[in-house]
Amino acid sequence: MEESALRREDKKVVAVVGAGLVGALNACFFAKRGFEVEVFETREDIRKAKVVKGRSINLALSHRGRTALKHVGMEDKQIVSKGIPMNARMIHSLSGKQSPIPYGKKGQYILSVDRANLNKELLTAAETYPNTKLNFDHKLQDWSAETGLMTFARPHGSKTQTQADLIVGCDGAFSAVRKQFLRRSRFNYSQTxxxxxxxxxxxxxxxxxxxxxxxxxxxxxxxxxxxxxxxxxxxxxxxxxxxxxxxxxxxxxxxxxxxxxxxxxxxxxxxxxxxxxxxxxxxxxxxxMVSVKCSPYHIGDKCVLMGDAAHAVVPFYGQGMNAGFEDCIVFDEIMNQFNEDFSAVLPEYSRVRVPDDHAIADLAMYNYVEKNRKIKSFVHFFLKLLDALINSFHPSANIDQVFQVTFTRTRYHVAVERWHWQDKVINRGLLLGAVGAAAGGFYLLI
Amino acid sequence: MEESALRREDKKVVAVVGAGLVGALNACFFAKRGFEVEVFETREDIRKAKVVKGRSINLALSHRGRTALKHVGMEDKQIVSKGIPMNARMIHSLSGKQSPIPYGKKGQYILSVDRANLNKELLTAAETYPNTKLNFDHKLQDWSAETGLMTFARPHGSKTQTQADLIVGCDGAFSAVRKQFLRRSRFNYSQTxxxxxxxxxxxxxxxxxxxxxxxxxxxxxxxxxxxxxxxxxxxxxxxxxxxxxxxxxxxxxxxxxxxxxxxxxxxxxxxxxxxxxxxxxxxxxxxxMVSVKCSPYHIGDKCVLMGDAAHAVVPFYGQGMNAGFEDCIVFDEIMNQFNEDFSAVLPEYSRVRVPDDHAIADLAMYNYVEKNRKIKSFVHFFLKLLDALINSFHPSANIDQVFQVTFTRTRYHVAVERWHWQDKVINRGLLLGAVGAAAGGFYLLI
Structure with missing residues (x-):
């Protein structure tokens, strides 16, 4: 008992900024480890809100996301039972003909889940940990990478400050936490x-x-x-x-x-x-729709970005939420590996996770090939590239890659490397550029 | 006389944020047109400063930059006479052997100019216009794209506000004006x-x-x-x-x-x-060293980015200042074309200038090919690409492109298009990606 009391006294404070899907799930991961978890969210509690703002209504939950939910013991009961299995894609032709294209192997499916419900369940799960506190109506204004001190604006103009040992930025594609990263030298960033x-x-x-x-x-x-x-x-x-x-x-x-x-x-x-x-x-x-990539994901031993804050992706591979949820597992694994020593965990997380998140951001972007841009002198090369793209992205080809991305935890960058034409056309930034200027259609890969 | 008085009363206010090289030159361009020009600079007046902070001591001034200076009547006397002509590059081998490589045609040279002196001369030139006011120790804190209202922090904690019809952000690679752009939807941005x-x-x-x-x-x-x-x-x-x-x-x-x-x-x-x-x-x-690209360069009819604020480039083509100075000419030409109607000029400026500034940012980056990155599966493609790069960038090759970039006002993006291997390897974003992952050396193209 004494040891437990001592441990409680020593407990480090982890501030999770953002109570969306990844923030709420991450709160569970940190709470499970015994940290003092404080979640801060700009908006009100969506469980009490009359109108839930926000965009996409439902999402495709696949293997990576489910694995992360399982880690905090909430895959089956609350989530899977409320999701609708999608066993195949159903292609509608112009004439109205419907043709199913199953997911490679029999029994494979992805789940259509309600975003708001999933978020509510995750918040309720986080709250069941006695060492977790959810703070709504807290808008991050400023924070220090040196001290971990955060300033939040409250409704009616008041402010409040809190200090944490670790700040976890899960505050989405337009992350307030990330702004501080942008001010620092040698932080690479792009929004497209x-x-x-x-x-x-x-x-x-x-x-x-x-x-x-x-x-x-x-x-x-x-x-x-x-x-x-x-x-x-x-x-x-x-x-x-x-x-x-x-x-x-x-x-x-x-x-x-x-x-x-x-x-x-x-x-x-x-x-x-x-x-x-x-x-x-x-x-x-x-x-x-925006694609955000950045590197590194951490500052010192005080702050780390996860989910859309680190890597917003376009929705054409159905991996946005799944990649964000997998971030939590990867971080958790590295926490084990380095004994929860943030000064070792954070750089390792950037080292390991950046290439995978960049890979999925790029894969999602490849599926989107803009048509009708008339950059004439570029056409020759792109017709070739386009061939490769079209061949790769037609759902009947490329089964292996879709399988690895959607139904396994194969590292995203490995799924990219194994991809044949990747050997020829290479580097992600490269293709991102290509995608912007190519002529063609675009396709969905989920 | 009455008409002139009337005109003076109607004068629109142009706020130039940043009194560096491009800001000071731009002030001259706007003053020459008769606008009420207010220049705001975070730092003190470098003409009075004891220690001039800032980095690069000298810069290579070439055709584009000189043409812009000529537009405001200050090419020869103050600038060229104080620059040192460089008629050729002088390559130093490891053994100490020196081999000159002249700039294509006889008589062609670029000028080594002192950055601080050039900046001082430009500030003094701007101040000779009675309709120009220089405001130092004004740090931009906030501004509105709707109203043109700007808030500046002054030394000792006070604040001051000013309203302008047009805000011209010339405040460098870490532009405060640009922050407002980043908050808006559909603004593309990258810093590498x-x-x-x-x-x-x-x-x-x-x-x-x-x-x-x-x-x-x-x-x-x-x-x-x-x-x-x-x-x-x-x-x-x-x-x-x-x-x-x-x-x-x-x-x-x-x-x-x-x-x-x-x-x-x-x-x-x-x-x-x-x-x-x-x-x-x-x-x-x-x-x-950072490479910054963004698009568009304007918001509505109230704000436009120019110089490094719009396109910081790596220094390997010696075009950073020259491209920024050329921005001023291009804007000036479009002002003529559209009768100083900001609501038409600003979108046209983005349309015309973005591809050229992106082209020079990429050209500068191509010269920088990072060595020793061991991305094995990518090697095959890059060895080929590298060949193309090395062949293109060896100063003895590629004379035509260097000539167009350095000694003419051929639009940058046209210089890129005329470049042979560009036909094969294409799109800039693409190459930027390539550059990041290739193996090779890097070279200077000025």
Whole structure:
């Protein structure tokens, strides 16, 4: 008992900034190790909020994410039971024909999960640890990499300060923690917005049942446009339409929406409903998508970035959340390896994890090949590159890579290396560049 | 007279943030057009400062930079007369042999100019316009892209606010103006630090004369290391040593400095002086070099980035200042074209200038090919790419490109396109990636 009391006294404070998916999960990982965990979140508690802000409604949970959830004992009961298995993709042709493309081996599936529900479950799980405290309505204003002192703005203009032994930045693609990194020398950083935006539309149940077959990831590939649909527990589908911003902007009336759908997604009109389409298309403007890469992920022994704060990815490989959840496992493994000594753990985490997170950011970007850029002198090379891209990304090819990324914990950068054409076309930054200037379509690889 | 008075009353206010080289020159351009120009600079007036902080001592002024100076009537008298023509590069071999490599055509030269002197002359030139006011000790804290309202911190903690019709961010690679851009959606940005650092060493006169032939850009190419030397009016040379940070860090005693120079730059030891070397090597730590690219350069009709704030480049093509000065001409040309209507000028400036500034950032980076990165699976492709790089960058090849970049105003992106192997290896982002992972040496292209 005395030893336990002593340990409690010695406990180090870990501040997790951001109570989104990765922040909440990470709080569980640190709490399980016995740290004094303080979670700080800008927004209110989503479990009490009337309207949950935020974008994507559902997400594809695959092997890496599930493994991370299992580590904190919450894979099955709360999450998997509330997810909908998607055993294959279902390709919708222009004529309305539907063709399934299964995930390589029999029995393999990914799960469509509700983002808000998953986040709520993770927060509740974190709170069950007596050594974890959740602090909502705390907006990070400033922090010191030297002392670990953080300043938060509270509602009504007040401020509060807290000191931590370790600050874990899980505050998303527009991370406030990361701002401090940007001020330091030799921090490499890039943010790349793609010319496509996305818009979510809801397909309601038909006669009390799913309007389409539920256990599929539905895909309408249309060259520069694409729509996908994931099933929800309430028997709706969330459809996500991807297209260049300028195409979104061309459509300004309900008639034009219907005309557009008639041309590209005619089978979806009766499923979503013409009246709903006319209205919902104008509910929110199309949203931007950004790819963020940086290095290193840590400063000294005081701060580390994880999840989207370290590596926001475009959604075309369905790995954003899964990569963020896997960050938590990788960090946890290194904590074991180095006896929780932050001064050794943090550099090792950057060393090990940066190449993998960069690999998945790039893989996701490869699936997005922008069309119609007329950089003429570049065309020759790109036609070749494009061949490689198209061959690689057609879902019937490339099964091995998709398998490794989606159904194993093979390190992302290893999955990239094993990828044949990678031997020829190489380096990620390289391809990122290529993607920006190539001509072609884009595809989904989940 | 009445009309002139009226015009004066209507005058728009242009705030130039940053009184470095590009800011001071830009102030002249805007003042010449009759705008009410306010220049804001964080530091004190360098013309009054006892110690001028800042890094590089001298710079290579070439055609683009000179053309911009000519636009505001100050090329010859103040600047060219105080620069030292460099008619050729002078390559120093390990054995001490010196071999000149002239700039393509006879009579072509670039000028070694003193950065501090050039900056002072530009500030004085800007101040001769009655419609220009220089405000030193003004550190930009915040500004609004909607209203043009800026808040500056003054010494001793006070603050001051000013409103402008146009804010021109010329505040360098770590631009405070740019921070506001980073918060906006669809702003693409990257900062890439290269693994090399640089250190400046002074070579004093010998018997009252230059220690080496003055009218040359002296270069000691040593694969992953490189030293260059540019002449100064006071008959000194400023030597700049480039090498990977970890190599700099290996040297911790005076003996090790001498040992290192004996191995790589033996002919420089008597020229710099062993005692000076032993001391000066430890005066300042090696400095980092960053390449910054972003897009677009403007927000609405209120703000535009120019110079290093928009495109910091690595120094291996000697085009940093020249590109920044050319920015001023390009903006000026577009101002003519669109009748000083900022709402038309700013988007056009981004459209026209981004590809050129990205091209020169990439060209400068291509000259820097990092050695010794052992990414084995990538080697095959890179050996080929490297061939292309080495062939292209050897100064005896590639004369046409160097000529266009250094001695003409051919648009940078056109110089890139005309470059033969570019047809094969393509896109800049691509090469930037390549450069990061390739094996080879690096070279200077000025």
């Amino acid at each position: 917005y793609i010319p496509h935006g996305y818009m979510e539309l809801t397909m309601r149940p038909r006669n009390g049942e799913f309007a389409m077959k539920p256990n599929y990831l539905h895909i309408w590939p249309r060259n520069t446009f694409m729509m996908i649909a994931l099933p929800n527990l309430d028997k709706t589908f969330t459809c996500t339409l991807f297209m260049p911003f300028e195409e979104f902007e061309k459509i300004s009336t309900g008639d034009e929406v219907i005309e557009f759908f008639q041309k590209y997604f005619p089978d979806a009109i009766p499923l979503i409903g013409a009246a709903t389409l006319r209205r919902d298309y104008f509910r929110l403007p199309a949203q931007a | 630090y290269i693994p090399h650092g640089y250190m400046e060493l002074t070579m004093r006169p010998r018997n009252g004369e230059f220690a080496m032939k003055p009218n040359y850009l002296h270069i000691w190419p040593r694969n992953t290391f490189m030293m260059i030397a540019l002449p100064n009016l006071d008959k000194t040379f400023t030597c700049t040593l480039f090498m990977p940070f970890e190599e700099f860090e290996k040297i911790s005693t005076g003996d090790e400095v001498i040992e290192f120079f004996q191995k790589y730059f033996p002919d420089a030891i008597p020229l710099i002086g062993a005692a000076t070397l032993r001391r000066d090597y430890f005066r300042l730590p090696a400095q980092a």
